[in-house]
Amino acid sequence: MRDIGTRLILTPRLQLRRHRPEDAADIFSGWAGSPSIAHLLRCPPLADLREAEAVVRGWCFAYDEEPDFYRWAITLRGSSVLIGSIHLALTEGGWEPSYVISPRWQGRGYAKEALKAALAYLADAAGADRFIARRLAENDASGAVLAAAGFLRTQPPPWGQAAGCLWYRLTAEALVRDVAITLLETPSLL
Numbered sequence: 001m002r003d004i005g006t007r008l009i010l011t012p013r014l015q016l017r018r019h020r021p022e023d024a025a026d027i028f029s030g031w032a033g034s035p036s037i038a039h040l041l042r043c044p045p046l047a048d049l050r051e052a053e054a055v056v057r058g059w060c061f062a063y064d065e066e067p068d069f070y071r072w073a074i075t076l077r078g079s080s081v082l083i084g085s086i087h088l089a090l091t092e093g094g095w096e097p098s099y100v101i102s103p104r105w106q107g108r109g110y111a112k113e114a115l116k117a118a119l120a121y122l123a124d125a126a127g128a129d130r131f132i133a134r135r136l137a138e139n140d141a142s143g144a145v146l147a148a149a150g151f152l153r154t155q156p157p158p159w160g161q162a163a164g165c166l167w168y169r170l171t172a173e174a175l176v177r178d179v180a181i182t183l184l185e186t187p188s189l190l
Contacts, residue, residue, distance in 0.1 A: 002127050006069060007125070008183065009118070011114070011117045012077070014113055015074075016072035016073070016118065018073065019060060027052050027085065030102035030103075068090065070088040071088075083102050083104075093159075094130030094169070095130070096133060112148040112149065115145055115146075116175070116178070120177055125183065131172075131175075134162060134166065150174045151170045152170070153168055
């Protein structure tokens, strides 16, 4: 695995870019401040905009300091409209994605497109070969997103006995590759 960090990814409809400090307000109002959405993400909601700003500052710091940090802001291609976020973290079972699309933008296939693009990037550019995912059993929409990328249900790993979660696995070879991606390194676009 080559740790190459978060680079700009373009898909037919989306731009996956690094988060910026000015994203905090959209993140807080779009999903991170909502208890019902935070519940589906298996985390507590952020208390206020200041907390969101601190979180985003941490991400921005990690881009420069941690070569294995993979987190993207999901925006509409050709627009600055922030519609979600996607992150991949290395766990014992492989790279684990987490993603969120603001409720206003759900139901349009954006999570599927962003997930396939981020997984292809890690597989092709960085050499990742195994992925593992989990979702709350009540979150069927997330299950559909995982299945669209090629994930298959599996037993929970010994270290991952999380109550109410369903587990999935995927190899790089089985990744559904029906989203064209373009990688860019232009700093002004990151």
